[in-house]
Amino acid sequence: MDRYLDLEYATAGDRSLCLDLYLPEGSARPRPVILYIHGGAWREGSKAHPRALRFASEGYAVASVGYRLSQEAVFPAQIHDCKAAVRWLRANADAYGLDAGRIAAWGESAGAHLASLLGTSAGVADLEGELGCPEQSSAVTAVCSWFGPSDLLRMNDGPGEMDHNAADSPESQLVGAPIQMRPDLAARANPITYVTSGAPPFLLMHGTGDLVVVPNQSELLHEALTRAGARSTLILLGGLGHGFPGEHGRWREIFGYVSVFLSAYLRP
Numbered sequence: 299m300d301r302y303l304d305l306e307y308a309t310a311g312d313r314s315l316c317l318d319l320y321l322p323e324g325s326a327r328p329r330p331v332i333l334y335i336h337g338g339a340w341r342e343g344s345k346a347h348p349r350a351l352r353f354a355s356e357g358y359a360v361a362s363v364g365y366r367l368s369q370e371a372v373f374p375a376q377i378h379d380c381k382a383a384v385r386w387l388r389a390n391a392d393a394y395g396l397d398a399g400r401i402a403a404w405g406e407s408a409g410a411h412l413a414s415l416l417g418t419s420a421g422v423a424d425l426e427g428e429l430g431c432p433e434q435s436s437a438v439t440a441v442c443s444w445f446g447p448s449d450l451l452r453m454n455d456g457p458g459e460m461d462h463n464a465a466d467s468p469e470s471q472l473v474g475a476p477i478q479m480r481p482d483l484a485a486r487a488n489p490i491t492y493v494t495s496g497a498p499p500f501l502l503m504h505g506t507g508d509l510v511v512v513p514n515q516s517e518l519l520h521e522a523l524t525r526a527g528a529r530s531t532l533i534l535l536g537g538l539g540h541g542f543p544g545e546h547g548r549w550r551e552i553f554g555y556v557s558v559f560l561s562a563y564l565r566p
Contacts, residue, residue, distance in 0.1 A: 299323055299354055302394075307386035308379070308430035310366065315429070317363040317383055318345055319394060325357040328397035330564035331387055332360050333416075333438070335380060337407030337541075339468035340368045350404055352553065353560065359396055361387055365412070372474035373487045377415050378427030381436035384416065389431040400564045402440040404556070407511060407540065408468070410446020414489035414519060417441035417498050424486070440563040442501045442556055445511050445540055448519035450477050450484040456512035490522050497528040501559040503552070505538030531559070 300321040308315045321329065334348040348362035365379035384401060391398035405413035419425045420437035447453060450469045453462035462469050465476040473483040485491050500523055504516040516532060523530035533555055535542070542552060 307363075308382040310371070310375070310379070310429060313366065313370075315364060315366070315379055315382065316345075317361050317386075318348075320351055320354050320360040320362075321394060322354040322357055322359070327395040328391065329357060329359040329395055330397050330400040330560075331402070332358050332560070332564075333380075333384060333387065333401055333403050333413075334360060334362045335365070335403065335405035335409035335412045336362070337405065337409045338367075340373075340376060340408045340411075340472045341468060342367065343408070349406070353557070356557065356560075358560065358564070359394070368468070368471045373472050373483070374425050374427070376412055376472070377419070377425050378429055380412050380416055381426055382430030384436045384438060385431040385434035388434040399439070401438050402442060402560060402564055403438045404442040404444075405446060406444040407446060410443040411448070411487075411489065413438075413441050414443050414446055414448060414500070415487075415492070417500060418489045418492040418494070420496075422492055425492075438498055440499045440501075440559070442559060443503070443516065443519070444542070445504045445508055446489075446515065447511055448490045448515045448522075449488050451481060451488075452514060452518065453512060455514050457509065458512050459509040490519055493519075493522045493526050493528065495527040497523055497526065499529040499559075499563050500531065501556065502530060502532045503535065503555065504533075505535045505540065505542060507537045508540045510540035 302319040334350040336343040345362040345364040388398040403413035477484040502516040520532040
């Protein structure tokens with residue numbers, strides 16, 4: 299496998315924004331691309347060791363993106379960065395043997411929120427930003443969302459381990475204000491706000507025992523997508539908590555769902 303680490307895809311002021319690109323050896327070109335977005339409550343996490351890397355063995359190029367965290371910049375900086383990464387991949391597709399027409403976004407938790415926004419907000423001027431290669435499209439072909447937020451004001455709907463409405467919650471820190479006091483800022487950050495019939499296919503996966511991001515977040519997005527006429531598959535995994543803890547021995551099943559989904563929408 300060829301690895302290209304810390305490729306600069308854009309700059310935000312003096313800040314260099316980088317992604318890691320993994321290219322499978324011997325795969326047919328152009329390669330379909332998985333853009334992987336890490337979790338960490340928008341305030342921590344790293345692009346190192348993306349879970350999507352296992353799919354390089356199936357012929358996918360994997361790009362793992364770093365983005366500005368909430369301590370550094372509030373929303374919409376995070377989605378501006380992710381859109382810039384998509385545009386960079388398109389602009390450099392020929393140089394790396396990538397298929398610019400087949401890019402899937404996959405994220406977990408906060409990264410799933412951003413992946414879902416990539417899927418629902420293509421062309422929304424407020425969220426596009428001006429970083430990177432503005433002449434390129436930021437639209438993605440498909441979205442895989444693992445236990446991601448979709449409606450920030452409804453994250454306390456079920457029993458959980460934290461108060462998402464608190465002034466210091468990850469969601470409030472993301473938008474720069476207590477979310478219940480600024481519903482306008484919360485709505486601006488919600489993937490569900492931008493759902494249309496033109497959204498790409500979604501695979502939404504959530505553990506029914508998730509006490510960090512409650513399962514209604516995937517259910518609400520699924521309902522909005524299907525109501526709009528977009529394609530969405532919701533898989534609720536019985537008893538699993540946030541992060542799909544590895545002790546349960548169900549990784550083969552979980553990644554199997556993703557493999558089928560990616561094959562359906564990224565293969566020629």
